[in-house]
Amino acid sequence: MSDDITTPTAAAAPSRRTVLRGLTIGGVMAASGIKLASAGEAATTHGSLPASVDVVVVGGGLSGLVAARALRTAGKSVLVLEARDRVGGRILNHTLSGGAVIEAGGAFVGPTQDHILGLAKEVGAETFKEYVAGKNVYVANGQPPQQFTGTVPPDPLILADAALLQARIDKMAAETPIDAPWTRADAQKLDSTSLDTWLRQNSVLPQVRTLFLSYLQPTFGSDGLDVSMLFFLWYIAGAGNETNVGTFARSSDTANGAQDSRFVLGSQIVPLRLAAELGNAVALNAAVRKIQQSADHVTVTSDRGTVRAKRVIVACPPPMVLGIDWSPQLPPRRQQLLQRMPMGALMKCDAVYAKPFWRDKGLSGFGLSDTGAVRVCFDNSPADASVGVLLAFVGGSNWNTYGNVSLAERRKAVLEGFAKLFGPEALNPIEYTEHDWTHEPWTTGGPVAVQVPGALTAFGDTIRTPFQRVHWAGTETSTYWAGFMDGAVRAGKRAASEVLDLS
Incomplete structure (x- = not known):
């Protein structure tokens, strides 16, 4: 397999841009075997927007879609404006060459994440347990791999x-x-x-x-x-x-922890089904450029046109909020908070094999290493194990090291990291794919905006405080499970409740 492609050896290689970019709503739904509502009801990528609605939601990620769904259920007219050509935000499926679906973004759910699990049940998105049978592998101090069970290396x-x-x-x-x-x-x-x-x-x-x-x-x-x-x-x-x-x-943890389970059709199936429910209330390619408030309404200007609303819910990553032209300006303390909430640097690298060969060795696919490109990895195979997939998270200082080399160099380093943990078979995948979230212009990093020293005590109490007619959603504004899908759902519900309480 050539070192300079991210696709199977036997297939013609599309450009790296094609491999890394998110699929459109229709493309992902088709790949997952799910159909949208009728064409007239599907999320719009072109055409005119309504002149006015009760509530505009900025951001078509999970949090924004949940807020929009709750508002429409309560009888409000709503419009979701999404900058991308897809819904899901930091939740993104990737379809492998053979048709299996894995996640390029947020993937895992687990116990006490009641809101995302409840929503998944409502929309018919089935989950399956992350594979944990067998031994884990730990490599440290230049020693041979050690196998262990439990969560702490031996x-x-x-x-x-x-x-x-x-x-x-x-x-x-x-x-x-x-x-x-x-x-x-x-x-x-x-x-x-x-x-x-x-x-x-x-x-x-x-x-x-x-x-x-x-x-x-x-x-x-x-x-x-x-x-x-x-x-x-x-x-x-x-x-x-x-x-x-x-x-x-x-x-x-994996079992009984935050990495306990995944979605059979990939995690993006949840926002896709929410968008299908909302139909043409979701507008894609509609980046919001300006939000102007007056005494009795809000005017939202996007790449698709201008919409007037009674209330606005902003549900996008904190750096994106600062990119909007606000009139009047955001409160100074909120600006200061957002300026102190950077996105992390993270990419997900997946190697695909004809089968999950590590399972035959009695290994779980979970591994830890103290050096190299692969510091932590998981078995990321689809539910039916039709192929085997190893996933490496490359983040922080490891992203600084490997995120800025050529694709061929990074691919080699990642495969060598897998081989160090699971054996030489890992050097010869049938496919390799990666997604660097720092390259996503409407996210600029991942997986969550952190708060730097000094931000929380000085400005943290503004995180959920409405700004006149504007309310805040997004996973960072949740109390429980901030940075996870459950936090996104919680935040969307809370923001919708705030709006409804004022109606």
Whole structure:
């Protein structure tokens, strides 16, 4: 297989742009065997927009679509304006050459994520358990691969230190108010400390911090230098629900954790089915350029035209909010908050094999390494295992290293990382594909906007505060499961409720 393509050896290779770009609504639905509503009801990519609606929703990701659905169910007229040529935002399916579907964006769901699981049931999106049978693999300190079960690698040097660190994180997270973390007695001290600094100060061995990167890089697209410790504790506190305290294990684990399950037709099937329900209330290729408020209405100007509304819900990544021309200007404290919420740097790299060969070796496909392009990987095979897929998250400093080399160099490094964990068979995939979220102009990174040291205590209380007739959704505005699909659903529901309460 050639090093300079991302498609199967036997197939003609489309351009890298074609491989990486998101499919349109129709394309993804067709690939998933699902049909949209009739052509007249389908989300529009061209044509005129209504002159006015009750509510305009900015952003056709999961949060915006959930908000729009709730409003329309309550009898409100609504229009979703989406900048891309597809719905889903940070949720994106990728169809492999043989027809199987995997995820290029957000993929996993798990226990206590009641809102996304409930919504999936409503729209008929089935889930399946992430493959965890067999042994996990750990490579560190230049030693041969070690196989292990459970969640902690069998390195006697780090076991005690890692266990104490996790217990301390859980205790501190449980003491962090989920709806107002800035009210902790020691909030200022924690918020002025980066997560990286705290880890260095509170772990005995440097190997523990190195291992911790296998969580930080895919979770935040960061090594923790730009992540407030208070923000991190709040994030862990949110890995639960109103009756289950958030824990580090639930945030990081596969079985019974945040990576417990995936969607049979890929996670984008949920926003696709929501968009099909909403029909022509979803307008694609409609980037919002200006939002102008007056005493009794809001005027929203997009690439597809101008719409007047009584209320607006903005449900897009924080950096995109700053790119809108606001009249009047956003409140200064909200501007300051958004300027301190950068997106992480993350890409997903998938190698496809004729079968999941690691399963025959009694391996789960989950692996950890302290060096190289593949620091953490998962079995990303489709539900029927028609092909085998290994997934590597390349984020944070690893993205800095491998995200800026040629495709051929990165592909080689990723395959060598898989081979180090699972054997030489990994060097010869039938297909290789990747998606770098820093290249997405309407996201600019992934998977979540973090809050840098100092932001949460100074400006965090503005995160959900409406701005006149404008309300805020998006996963970052959720309390529980911010950064996940469940947080996006929660935020969309809350924003819709705010609007309805004022109607």
